[in-house]
Amino acid sequence: MSQSSLKNRSPFQPLDWAEVVEMWESRFGIPLSIFEGASFYRKGRNVWIFSLPEIPDLRCESVGLRFMSVRGRVWKPTTYALQLFGHVATKNAVDLGPDQAEKFIAGERQSLEAELEDGYVVVSYQGEVLGCGLYSRGELVSQLPKERRIMKEGIENCLSSGGS
Amino acid sequence: MDGLERYRDIVPEFGSFLEAMSRSLPVTARINTLKTDRDRLIFRLTAAKVPCRPFSWYDLGLKLELEKPGNLIENLMGHIHVQEEISMVSPIVLDPKPEERVLDMCAAPGSKTTQIASMMENRGLLVANDPANTRVASLRSNCERAGAINVVVTRYDGRRFPSQKFDRVLVDAPCTGQGMARKDLSVLGRWSLKRSLGLQRLQRPLLKRAMELAKPGGTVVYSTCTFAPEENEAVVSWALDQVRRVRLEKVLVKGLESCPGLVEWNGSLFGDEMEKCARYYPHQNDTGGFFVAKLIKE
Known part of the structure; x- marks a missing residue:
């Protein structure tokens, strides 16, 4: 060929x-x-x-x-x-606290007050990017691929205790 | 410990070998330098009170004292890749450089592929080939999580891979997997000489094709996770007879204990140069079992 x-x-x-x-x-x-x-x-x-x-x-x-x-x-x-x-993003990026990160990692939606435009945003925890979120009217919906989500029972060894 | 008795005369301290084979493997992972660096990662794990200890022989390898490393946030982010310690040897022996053209001929599920991509600093071209549709999904998923942008995935039969030239080719061949018994004991029960010889019929032309695809001066690494000489030295010595101007180079990874490849087995002579290959037995470094050969095209 x-x-x-x-x-x-x-x-x-x-x-x-x-x-x-x-x-x-x-x-x-x-x-x-x-x-x-x-x-x-x-x-x-x-x-x-x-x-x-x-x-x-x-x-x-x-x-x-x-x-x-x-x-x-x-x-x-x-x-x-x-x-x-995403680590070099200067807008439409948000760093979550431990409880919020836990929800995001489990693939959940949550209400969130942040300076974000509606649409897709960079979501990080302790300065490291977790992935993509969808922000709309004060609510953040995790867009993590299903196979990457970690459910809450598995999460105890997952989030850094140093974060709180 | 079915099928291991045949190695009594070639494995030193055979009793310790059997004892090591009956223990489960330590949990290990590799730090992915495409997304983080060693200090940052170790700082994070330490802060999260995750017990971890770097390997003595490879500064990107980590022993983790926990049951489910897959649940670590660092795994989700692709900062670590859960990978058996000894399997990190083949990319190190391959020694790929940024900007090169590299072929990983039997790539799925992609542990070594992603290690090679990070050694290449996401530059150049890494072709990750695997013919099986089912395995390509895990290969692609692992490459994405690692953040590899220099990988193209192909699905050729490696024996008939299209004529292109590569600086380096890795043949991490399908094998009977006896060396992985510490992870899955059932591999020993499934072993038979017939299976080893059946796989040899695939391994030989795979390695031959890899040698043909290497540029002059290029490197080919052949590895398996089995002890069977039929799938190791008998493959390498055959391929050396088939392709001209290819020579073996001594495999030496500092800090890892190994045995030389076999010069003969059950009456088959493989040649003195086979001593340049390396056999890693589980009791030597508390890992799985592994075989590695390094070939240079002249």
Whole structure:
């Protein structure tokens, strides 16, 4: 198979770098420079971030890390991308206390007073990013993937006692 | 301890070996430097009163004194990856560098893949290949949690992986897994010579293909978690006969006790150079069992 034929058939379509990173800058104040050298691809509703300017000439199941998903004009950052880049967010980011973090980790919703715009936010605990939350009218809803949630009975060895 | 008696003459202190095999494995994890650093992580665990102790031989490895490390918040955030101590050896022997092109031929569930990605500092290209659809889900999930952006996942049959050139290739081959008995005792009951020989028929062409895919000067690492020479030295010596201009390099990980690879077994001669391979027995470092060979393409 020639190089071009495999590339043309690739379901991963390259995206404009500036267009993607400006969305993150505008929502979270994340500096564009942190994404320097990376490239972005879209497949279906998912946008992927990849370390090299071009994807290799192979039949790929995935390319780098799922960065965000897009539905119409609404986009949602993945928890994994926020865990990697969210620490430099300067807005729409919130650091929770131990009880709040416990609820978030268990996948629950909770009321929260914070200086956040409605929409997706970076949620952290003791300065380390836990993942993505959805903030709307004073309520924070955990967006942690189900397989990553830790239910309350398992949580005792999970939260740092130094946090309270 | 089915199937271990055959190793009485090759394992030193066979009694201690059997005794170690009957104990359960210590809980261990690796610090993921893509998301945190060692000092910060150890500070957090200490503050949370999680008893942890770094390995003597690898500063990113940790022994954890708790039953369910999966419930640690640091696991959710991808700051640690729960991984058996001895399996951290293959990426260290592979020694990948940032910006290189690396292939992990039998990658699922991705413990070694994510270790390689962090050693590459999320740069260059790491192809994580595994043909099994069911295992690719766990591979992708582990790569995402680790925050690896330099990994592409493919699902080729490794024996027929497309012709591309790589600086380094890891073949962490499917095997009978006797070395994992401390985690799951049933692997010993499932072992048979027939199974070892059946897997050898897969392991040999996997390693041969890996050697073909390595660039001149490139490195190939072959590892298994079994003691059976049929799946270890008998695979490496066969592959060395098949592909020209490939030589063995001595495997040496400082601070870990090991035995040299076998020169012969049950009348089969593998050659003196097999002593450059390393066999790690459970009683030597209180780990699982492991075999590692390092090959250099000239």
